[in-house]
Amino acid sequence: MLYVSPYIVNGLIFKFAITSTNAIYQLIVFLCKLFKRENVEVLERVHKRKWAVWIVSLTLVSLILGSCEMPEKKVHSGYTPVQDYDGKEFALPNGSEMSQLAKTHKEEVSEAALNYVKNTYHIKAKVTNLVGARDAVVAHLKSDELPTYYTSVIVDVADAKVTGNVSEVEGTVESSIMSGIYVKAYEKEFENLEAFCEKMAKEYPVIGMRNDAIERVHDLGVVRPYYYVSVLKEASLDAYNAYKKNHDITSKQLRTAIKEGSSEIDPSIVLTFYMKEKHRDPDGKLANQIIERFKTTKGFPPGMYTILVNSNEVLTRTGNDKSSKGTTPSKDEIHVN
16 A cells, blocks of 8 residues: 655645645645545535544654554654664665575575684674675674674675675774673673763663664674673784784783783764653753763763663664653763873
8 A cells, every 4th residue: 555654745735725625625635545544424524514624744654654544564664662662673775685585595695604704814703694785695793702792794695696705894893892892891881881871871761772773783893781882903013913813811911911002992982862752852961961960970981972762762673762862972072081
């Protein structure tokens, strides 16, 4: 069935209201026929009254959903409350065909992706999601060798067959590993950050993203329900190379390598809270309260912090927030030394 957005319909009806009640009537008749409901006798009677234009204008959506019996499931904003979001509908543009191929060739695609990271970076991982793209399947991966981090690789497809060629967006896997290295180097401080976020969720009406959604959607670095960490490999080549040589390296050794490195590391750490009430827009006042609480709390890992309170809803196809309030990256980030 053809779907007509209630927002578009409502805009049209108010536009027609200015010019002609007859135009409104004709439009509603058309919409009812569009949804296979042609008994419009009630509308005939309503149309005879001039003031009906405003009634029709304000109740158009109800008429379409009720009188025309448009199925409720068809009215979909494209957003999902974060507490209901599991990431299963996550998708990339032009990827529907390859998503189907990923289902029928799951083992083949997964094996190619895992072999790539094993042979190239000597890491063990598991596949958390396979997402179709143009002539390829993007494999989302999770590794628990360091504090858990996420990454992705691209498995090429040609003539409906997995070619065996695997690549990545330049630096994706290395930066993801570096995020895990950084979190391990500052384990205690990240425990403090985790405790702070959980405390805010108890004291304010905010929640975090579900772990199953994180596994299906995110693919770059350390991601937790309340925050994510982004660090480029180049930020600390000493620590990266030390881990590359010895995967059993201790937190203390990694921290020393970071502090004594030739370059200054300044990771981006983003705190992401979501409004707990379903469909609620972000509350700027609440965001400011959490920001002030953060500023007066000590013991966090060094980095540039962005603190956001997001809308309750996320875009179903991407997992991105609908809107947010809080600090602005590169403008009023909070620097923790």
